[in-house]
Amino acid sequence: MKSNLKQKIAIALKYTKEYKAPKVIAKGRGVVAENIIETAKESGVVVKEDSNVANSLFQVEMGDEIPEALYMTVATILSHIYELNEERKNE
Numbered sequence: 053m054k055s056n057l058k059q060k061i062a063i064a065l066k067y068t069k070e071y072k073a074p075k076v077i078a079k080g081r082g083v084v085a086e087n088i089i090e091t092a093k094e095s096g097v098v099v100k101e102d103s104n105v106a107n108s109l110f111q112v113e114m115g116d117e118i119p120e121a122l123y124m125t126v127a128t129i130l131s132h133i134y135e136l137n138e139e140r141k142n143e
Contacts, residue, residue: 062088063109065118065126073117074126079110098133105129 062085064078078088092099105125112118118126 060085060089061103061106061110062086063106063112064088064092065109067130071117073120073123074130075117076109076112076114079112079114098136100129100133102129 059082061081062079063076065074066077067074080088089099105122108122108125109118
């Protein structure tokens with residue numbers, strides 16, 4: 053029996069100064085997505101849920117940089133995550 057609910061998807065990005073843009077380093081649906089999220093949380097990585105962004109990023113091949121059209125969206129998310137990390141350091 054098929055479920056009418058959409059499967060959860062997850063995307064993991066990595067960015068270093070050597071990259072022009074963040075790269076997709078992991079992605080998955082369903083159980084794989086849950087494992088990506090669980091691994092991130094266990095590692096202390098901030099998880100941001102945004103199905104629209106995730107759906108767009110899911111189209112990017114593993115190891116590829118995100119497309120220029122998503123730069124601002126991802127930059128906003130990364131900025132928010134940076135702020136959360138700074139708040140954690142000051143607690």
